Amino acid sequence: MGRSPCCEKAHTNKGAWTKEEDQRLINYIRAHGEGCWRSLPKAAGLLRCGKSCRLRWINYLRPDLKRGNFTEEEDDIIIKLHSLLGNKWSLIAGRLPGRTDNEIKNYWNTHIKRKLISRGIDPQTHRPLNSTTAVAVTTTAIVGANACLDFRNSTPPSKESTNSINETTNNLCMPTKDNSSSVHDTKCNSTTTEESRPTPPPPEEENAASHALDLELSIGLPFQSNYTKNASFNSSSSAESKAFFDFLRPEKATPSTAAVVVARAMCMCWQLGFQNQVCSNCQSYNGLYRSSYC
């Protein structure tokens, strides 16, 4: 069957945009707003594919873009979010106002990757480069546990996994003083097996992962919002898993969805900025409940 091409390729320009093309696109969007990228080129008098127009606008012409170098703080946020989300550039970009997914992706590939490697950290796994065995074992363990909160998988949580998340929510926790534990220590109080514990990373990784960084992913909402108080959470609710993914998209997230999601997926230690100490509840440094709860 196959799909029709997004545009008539024979009559479209490719390559770098000219100033005139940029101006036409800006003028059109100012007058008519975004939307219907397919018909936009013709309407705006551009010999470009709709996708190309969209990309140009989003990555380069949008007025709210923040150009210029990334700050150290942005670096830390990107690293932290990447460790949670993987290559979900659009989600990461959603947490960095003024930055685009493409920009972050490029920046990751050209700067941060190298930075992490020079620190002896695998940029994909965020673990020490020489601990591949431990990583493999850990990964297996997590997958075996249905990876209930594996953000690196773009598939929304299954009903079962959402259930698991529910069971671990609203538990206030405070960090322990166990500073001897590693960043990724998995002293899970349930079924995590001994062999699933990863090798403790070197102190350097702690910096890289920036555990002390409070990203305010909770948007500062209290747990006891009306939603969280009153809603009878049906763990198999698709609305809830939708809320989770909406949360990761700021333009879609509402205060209620954010509160719900944070309450369900993140431990309180995350919100309180205790990520530099192992938490007695979630048993991790990153505020994420371990998959062993699943």
Add this chain to the structure above:
DNA sequence: AAAATGAACAACCGCAGATCG
């Protein structure tokens, strides 16, 4: 000064999910 090399960034491509009729 010129060529070679590497880094940075813009843009393209193909795919998957969402939406609509």
Add this chain to the structure above:
DNA sequence: TCGATCTGCGGTTGTTCATTT
């Protein structure tokens, strides 16, 4: 319910600029 279409995402490629030899 299903197919067609649209949109957005992530990976990859191509081009430009800077640095090194």
